[in-house]
Amino acid sequence: MNEKAITCKGLTKRFGDFVAVDNISFEVNTGEIFGFLGANGAGKTTAMRMLCGLSYPTSGEAAVAGYDVFTKQESIKKNIGYMSQKFSLYENLTVKENIRFYGGIYGLTNGELKEKGEGLINKLGLQGESKKMVGELPLGWKQKLAFSVAIIHQPKIVFLDEPTGGVDPVTRRQFWDLIYEAADSGITVFVTTHYMDEAEYCNRISIMVDGRIDALDTPASLKQRYRAETMDEVFYALARGAKRSAD
Amino acid sequence: MKQFLVFVRKEFYHVFRDRRTLLILFGLPTMQILLFGYALTTEVKNAKIIVVDQAKDAASQQLIAKINASTYFDIDPGEDIEAAFKRGNIRCAVVFPADFENEKRIQIVADASDPNTAKTLTNYLTAIIQPPSAQPYQIIPVTRMLYNPSLNGSMNFVPGVIALVLMIICTTLTSVSIVREKENGTMEILLVSPFNPTYVVLAKAVPYLVLSLLDFILILLLSVFVLDVPIRGSLLLLFAESSLFIISCLSLGLLISSVTQSQQTAMLISMMGMMLPTILFTGFIFPLENMPLPLRIISNFIPSRWYYFIVKAVMLKGLGFWAVWKQTLVLAGMTVTLLTISIKRFKIRLA
Amino acid sequence: MPQQSSDAVILTNITKTYGETTAVKDLSFSVKHGELFGLIGPDGAGKSTIFRILTTLLLADAGVATVDGYDVVKDYREIRKRVGYMPGKFSLYQDLTVEENLHFFATLFGTTVKENYSMIKEIYEQIAPFKTRRAGKLSGGMKQKLALCCALIHRPEVLFLDEPTTGVDAVSRKEFWEMLQRLKQQGITIVVSTPYMDEADLCERIALMQSGSILSIDTPAAIKHAYPDELYAVKSANMHQLLKDIRQYASCYAFGEYLHVSGISENALAGYVKGHTDVIIKKVAPGIEDCFIRLLLKHE
Numbered sequence: 001m002n003e004k005a006i007t008c009k010g011l012t013k014r015f016g017d018f019v020a021v022d023n024i025s026f027e028v029n030t031g032e033i034f035g036f037l038g039a040n041g042a043g044k045t046t047a048m049r050m051l052c053g054l055s056y057p058t059s060g061e062a063a064v065a066g067y068d069v070f071t072k073q074e075s076i077k078k079n080i081g082y083m084s085q086k087f088s089l090y091e092n093l094t095v096k097e098n099i100r101f102y103g104g105i106y107g108l109t110n111g112e113l114k115e116k117g118e119g120l121i122n123k124l125g126l127q128g129e130s131k132k133m134v135g136e137l138p139l140g141w142k143q144k145l146a147f148s149v150a151i152i153h154q155p156k157i158v159f160l161d162e163p164t165g166g167v168d169p170v171t172r173r174q175f176w177d178l179i180y181e182a183a184d185s186g187i188t189v190f191v192t193t194h195y196m197d198e199a200e201y202c203n204r205i206s207i208m209v210d211g212r213i214d215a216l217d218t219p220a221s222l223k224q225r226y227r228a229e230t231m232d233e234v235f236y237a238l239a240r241g242a243k244r245s246a247d
Numbered sequence: 248m249k250q251f252l253v254f255v256r257k258e259f260y261h262v263f264r265d266r267r268t269l270l271i272l273f274g275l276p277t278m279q280i281l282l283f284g285y286a287l288t289t290e291v292k293n294a295k296i297i298v299v300d301q302a303k304d305a306a307s308q309q310l311i312a313k314i315n316a317s318t319y320f321d322i323d324p325g326e327d328i329e330a331a332f333k334r335g336n337i338r339c340a341v342v343f344p345a346d347f348e349n350e351k352r353i354q355i356v357a358d359a360s361d362p363n364t365a366k367t368l369t370n371y372l373t374a375i376i377q378p379p380s381a382q383p384y385q386i387i388p389v390t391r392m393l394y395n396p397s398l399n400g401s402m403n404f405v406p407g408v409i410a411l412v413l414m415i416i417c418t419t420l421t422s423v424s425i426v427r428e429k430e431n432g433t434m435e436i437l438l439v440s441p442f443n444p445t446y447v448v449l450a451k452a453v454p455y456l457v458l459s460l461l462d463f464i465l466i467l468l469l470s471v472f473v474l475d476v477p478i479r480g481s482l483l484l485l486f487a488e489s490s491l492f493i494i495s496c497l498s499l500g501l502l503i504s505s506v507t508q509s510q511q512t513a514m515l516i517s518m519m520g521m522m523l524p525t526i527l528f529t530g531f532i533f534p535l536e537n538m539p540l541p542l543r544i545i546s547n548f549i550p551s552r553w554y555y556f557i558v559k560a561v562m563l564k565g566l567g568f569w570a571v572w573k574q575t576l577v578l579a580g581m582t583v584t585l586l587t588i589s590i591k592r593f594k595i596r597l598a
Numbered sequence: 599m600p601q602q603s604s605d606a607v608i609l610t611n612i613t614k615t616y617g618e619t620t621a622v623k624d625l626s627f628s629v630k631h632g633e634l635f636g637l638i639g640p641d642g643a644g645k646s647t648i649f650r651i652l653t654t655l656l657l658a659d660a661g662v663a664t665v666d667g668y669d670v671v672k673d674y675r676e677i678r679k680r681v682g683y684m685p686g687k688f689s690l691y692q693d694l695t696v697e698e699n700l701h702f703f704a705t706l707f708g709t710t711v712k713e714n715y716s717m718i719k720e721i722y723e724q725i726a727p728f729k730t731r732r733a734g735k736l737s738g739g740m741k742q743k744l745a746l747c748c749a750l751i752h753r754p755e756v757l758f759l760d761e762p763t764t765g766v767d768a769v770s771r772k773e774f775w776e777m778l779q780r781l782k783q784q785g786i787t788i789v790v791s792t793p794y795m796d797e798a799d800l801c802e803r804i805a806l807m808q809s810g811s812i813l814s815i816d817t818p819a820a821i822k823h824a825y826p827d828e829l830y831a832v833k834s835a836n837m838h839q840l841l842k843d844i845r846q847y848a849s850c851y852a853f854g855e856y857l858h859v860s861g862i863s864e865n866a867l868a869g870y871v872k873g874h875t876d877v878i879i880k881k882v883a884p885g886i887e888d889c890f891i892r893l894l895l896k897h898e
Contacts (some may be wrong), residue, residue, distance in 0.1 A: 004667050026630075038767070039767040039768075039769055040737055040738035040739065040765075040766060040767045040770065041737050041738065080749050081871070127796075131623070131666050137892065138638070138642060139640070139641045146827055154708075162765075165764070165765065165793075166640055166641035166764065166793045167640055168639070168640035168641075168643075168808060168890075168894065169795060169851075169891050169894070170641070170894050170895070171853075173851050174854055176852060177841075180838045180841075181616060194765070194767060194768065194780055195794075196768055196854075197852075197853060197854040199670075200851060200854040200855040220855070230854060231854065232768060232796075235767075235768050235769070236768060236769055239767060239768065239769045242769070245861070249705060250706055250708065252701060252704050253701070253705040253706070254702075254706070255700050257691070257694065257698070260691075260694055260698065261691070261693055262696075264693045265693065424735060431687070431688075431689060431690075431691070432685045432686070432687035432688065432689030432694070433690065433691060434649075434691050435653075435683065435685045435689060436683060436685065436689055436703070436749075437706070438654075438655055438678075438747075439653045439654070439655065439678055439681065439683045440703075440706045440707050441675065441679040441707060441708060442706050443679045476602060517843060559709065592802075596654065596655050596656060596657060597655045597656055597676070
């Protein structure tokens, strides 16, 4: 498959005088794990919203899963999954009810729901908890469950906004196992994180500074280019120069 | 003391920097007063009327001129009474018979599909067409409308609206402002500071007491200059009683804030939860005397009921403290109870 | 009665439950005067509960705690004069300016900005250019600095910082820790919590926490020293496959561009990765995160 999962060219978003996203261009390959990094206020969230079909760009062009962000927002939404640290599941619905609800939204049939739901519960080892309210689960399980639900309809691309914030180190790695598995099954993963070690798990990463993408490459090449030992240093070298103060 | 003042100043910053608060504070009372004063009155103004004058003599012309001059009626030039009624164009019609001069009889027809309006209009008309000079054999009923000779409908509403507006504003603003501190996490810092938690409560209450009194002045000004409602009693007494009522509402707001965690809930409880009981049980829209006993008993626990009585007595009837001391005592009792409970319930810790 | 010789913070058998969930389980530890002490653990470990108990905001169900010699229940008023606290959430008035926030908190704590300016000078100078800006309009990093200034303005004996760097980017995090190091030199006792394991090394002593209990408490060096096995970093061209392959035989976790493997010998490891290309195996010293994972697994 040569088709690109995401392409964007000169993508820009202005709020009044403020240029939140300043003329960014990049491509994400199908099946790739793409790390989308940047300092607070660099414009990550704004860019991600445009790609998810939640807001229109001011100028530029972009296509997600082959669909134009200006004209085909509804098609984009059918073909992506989304999960963030803040958006999770309904706390007062049970594990099963959440799965059924989100599966239903994406148009899974009853048969599919049953099969996928059970598969998902077994994979996460939640057999004993399937009738528990999601609110009662530990954070790590919630996040894993939220991710699995976000890809229950086998989307072409899944957007993950700081999915592992505040999670313990073991669960964090289990979460990345799930990400790898999703990527192996052909889902393109677009992920933001504040953990620099997680940047290393991505195939390629981009680093946003003040609304622009200042660097985009594989972790290894970036480290080489900035003569750094770790991604932490690369990030520091780039983001230190950030001027933007608004969040 | 300095801490207290700084706290109060901070509260004022919050209020004057938040458009939503300002809107509630000054937009709401203005809107309410104008709404109740103009739109929601039982008074009938500019009712369309057809006058059919078959007599066409001096006496009938004189009466028609009187009807025309009244602000209650608007004479419709039409002639066909029945058609006009059917179309709903007119509320009322007056027919002067050809021999009006001799018979001294006229016919009044009113659209009684709205019986209240019909009754009001016929009453107005009867009053207007009374002959100017008394005939020796005629008994002219002289009615005098106590306290409201012009039957100004705004009068009844103004004290009620004052009670309603103060109730809603005081409870909403205080509860929301405290809950906002909880949501922002600033409450944690306030509690961890050496500043006495009781002072936190008081420092929250003082600015809103001041603002509510400003609101009260605004309502009074609107009532006097826009709705022509007079203030007959002592202004000082009125302010003192209002302060008492405001403090009871503030305490209620504090109480709400201690049981809620989000601004929306606080807003909902204080707006919705307070609005309905206040409207129902204050007595300015629905007479309390007509209610079944259980509801009458409930109404006794609504502070605005007592305040409404006081404002009516002082503002409209010009009565002094001797006339309202009982109600004042009840209100004061409620205020002290509410304030004590809310200060006691205000936690010096998070949970 | 306060005694200068005793520790700045002492917890003895503290337990706190919310309904059916136990937030903190029979916890005891102490923090010395002038120490920079870290509570390291994920969300739900009980860090915030400990802070709230120590800052007198919550009552423990069982156990005793003292701060600067004062009991957190009985002497809460004394403690409130002596501690600075930065809660997990951004906790300043968004609609007040930088300056107004600082003055408000200074007055609240019975002091003035002038009186204690030396305390916050270094930090405040970084945000001074924006002093007339509303706090809500500051960037994440600057909000943290302002919050720190407000927590310090009354020269507290003990400073409690609950996850000050969560959600803050790597650059601001680094700056924040540099500020803490300088504060420590002024003699303030600092208790700080963080979910970021890499920040543990910046503390003098740390408690690794999970589910309301302490897994280990010591200096970062001692905790790392106590790691029982040899630790190897491995990498190959196909990392995910490598992870799957090694995991069948040994404890193996991804760490940046390498996998960290423990519990087997170097020779055995070399055998397991035969099918891979571009293999690099090297012995590495364990970090706090390695130790945390190890303790977590042992605990379960």
